[in-house]
Amino acid sequence: MQTRPRDEGRHRSPFAAAFLSFLFPGLGQAYVGLYARGLAFAAPLVLVLALLAGLLANPASRLSLIAALSSPTTLLVVLGLDIILLLYRVIAVVDAFRVADAARSFAEAGTTRLGRPRVHSHPLAIAGLVAVLLVTSLGHVAAARYDLIAYDLVTGISDGGGNEPTDAPSGGASAPTGSTDASPGTEPTAAVTGTPWTGTERLNILFIGADRRPEEATFNTDTLIVASIDPVTKQVAMLSLPRDTTGVPLPRAWRAASYYRGGVYPDKINGLWTRAKGLPSLFPGNDRQRGYLALKGALGELYQLDVQFYVEVDFDGFKKVVDTLGGLTIDVQMPVSDDHYPIEESRAYNLYIPPGFSRMDGEQALAYARARHKSSDFDRAQRQQRVIVSLRQQVDPASLLQPGRLEALVAALKQAVHTDVPPELFPQLITLARSVDASRIRSLVFTPPYYQVECLSCYSLTPKVDVIRRAVRNAFKTDRALEASRTKIGEEGAVVWVLNGSGKAGQAAATADYLGYLGIGATVPTANGGRADRLTYAQTLVTVYNGAEARLPETIGVLEQTLGVTVALKVDPAVKADIVVITGAATPILAVPD
Known part of the structure; x- marks a missing residue:
């Protein structure tokens, strides 16, 4: 490697050399005339950029690369690479400054003097070097900050326990009804272990819309949608069960199945989370898992599916997410009218959303999804599914780079979303979700009269289990x-x-x-x-x-x-x-x- 600058490099500015190597490692060394030295500094980054360009040029590898950034392990690796790249660039910048300053010293001392002349850097040049190093560091610190924000998000929403409300009722204050078969006892039920998803079989994820009202000591799972995805054909079936459904069958292996008459949960399905949480003797799992395991197990038994994961969305947090994203545009198929739509502090107002394309903020989007007076459960479930699809289609990653928006979104998502999906599976699921054709999403809403029997006097629904199971079996070949x-x-x-x-x-x-x-x-x-x-x-x-x-x-x-x-x-x-x-x-x- 060259150690002495060429003649043309002896009057080069050290600050200019440092700045050029800040722009791209090795440029400053070449500027001084040390071309081999400059090539040695530039080669590693050139190779890395060429590899990235090749990956980004292919749509499939580009999607995989972007999706990989949702893995905590990948994010930690990226953080380490960011630190290594910072050190590499700092060394390149300092080396360029050093050799340019040495060349200037040789020129000032004369070429006939033996030995290496002592370098006396000008104070302004030193100040320029410090400024370049500061700017270099700031860029990598910013990259590390975004990396840590992403790490905080992917680890914060997946904790295996869900968004457990601090004021949720225990569910165990009163004994469950409808049983004469067994005693609940006091011994906790062993947790169930689901079958790991390998990436080739049908993937079933339960989406839960949770209404938490601490002032009323309630935690109701008012939205229950199972997204069933075929990773081979990329088809998706959205299976919606109304919240007033009663008599949902429970897995036979659970003690609850022998305790409740007929092996079915006798009350409305939106209260199962609360009931199960307070009955460790009947339902599997620890206190943080039990409510979610109960919902996954009950709906899995009803649909005859292995529901591997859940994603819970808190209604209040949902509003903040939509507001942070700048709102949603939704194609309102039918007018939505509710003359007693509930809001905070037990108040209500008259809601009306006309048909057509509508730009909604978080409050409006939530009202559109939840309004139920003067409309059917079928229409309500269809609206909820439409909101999910609109969110998937309209998120603009570039808009998240606006100052403060990403941090606000992460805070809103951590409040709104919790899941038991392992973070290391996020890249695989994101790749699968991006490959799904939204036009091929099929919607099944299990409402009366075909799928359920309605009791008008008690406003509850009883599922026709065989009819529902047949529909689920044929979900991907439905006419x-x-x-x-x-x-x-x-x-x-x-x-x-x-x-x-x-x-x-x-x-x-x-x-x-x-x-x-x-x-x-x-x-x-x-x-x-x-x-x-x-x-x-x-x-x-x-x-x-x-x-x-x-x-x-x-x-x-x-x-x-x-x-x-x-x-x-x-x-x-x-x-x-x-x-x-x-x-x-x-x-x-x-x-x-x-």
Whole structure:
């Protein structure tokens, strides 16, 4: 390596040399004329930049590289590399200053003098060197700061215990209801160990929307959406269960399954977290895990899925996240109206969100997702899923570089989001999420009449477990046209009776079952044993009563197409159903597919 500068380097400015090596290591040495020395300093960084350029040029490797930054191990490695790079650049800057200053000293002392001349650096040059080193350090300190912010986020939201509220009720103040089979005892139930996700089988993540109200000592999981992802086909099914669902089956291995009558949780599913937390003798896990394990296990049993992870979003924290991101633009499909939407301190206001594209802040986005008066559970679940998809699509990483925004977002996320996903899996899940085609996301909302039976007097829902499980099994091969039709029929909410007019045993019940498969909430009345006024009907007769045809176009169209008839219209205030179907001898045999 060159140790003596060339003649043209003897009058070079030491500060300029230091500044050039600040811009790129080795430039200052080349500026002085020590080209081999400059190449030696530049080569390592050139090789690293060439490798990065090659990785970033490929979309797949670029995504993997960016996703890797969500791993705590990767972030610590990056922090170490940042420190090494800082030391490397400091050495390059100081060396460039030194050799330029030495060249100047040789020039001032003359070339005939033997030995190395003593270097006397000018005070201004020293001040310039200090300034360059300070700027160099500040850049790496800033990079280290962002690295530590990211590390704080990925380790802060994944703690395996969830966002446990300090004022949440214990759930154990009163004994659980609905059991005569066993005693809960006092011995804690052993924690269950889930099957590790290998990255090739179906991934199921439970998204929980939690409403914490310390002043009311409540912790309700009002939003329960299981995202089921096929990592091979990149298809996603969003499975939503209304919060008022009762009778959800529990895993048979749990003591709770033998304690509660029929092995089902008798109360509303949104209270299971609280109940399970206070009953270590019936539900597995420690105090921090138990509520989440109960929800994952119960929904996993209902859907016959292995729910590997949960992601909990606190409603108050959600508002801060949306506000920090600058709001969300949501395509409001149907107007949202709630004349008693609750806000803090037990107050309420009249909420109305018109249809069309709407830019919402955190408060508005939360109200859009949660409003339930004057709308169905189906519509509410659809809105919640739309908010999740909008967040995924609209986050702009570049906007987070604005001063203060990243720190605010991290603080909001740490308050809003908790999960049991191991941080080392974050890169894999982010890569999978980015590869999903949003247009192929399928939505299943398990609402009555097809998926559940509704009790209007007690406002609770009882799931049709077999129907729900069949829908989940077929989630990735669902007929989209059928699902769209079911959605419209569910929104119309027709009351349909099926009467046996042929005398064939079980004909009315079989017809009602098939209409239920199509999404029509058909029932066989118990009066007169479900028989029509006579048992000699040859053809199917469908009658629409009291002007209901104006609001039931989809239901009527499906009935006409399925049964091969044209509906008749009639006015009779004594008939409480919207539509009455009377089967006949020629009514087709209809069977629900497996």
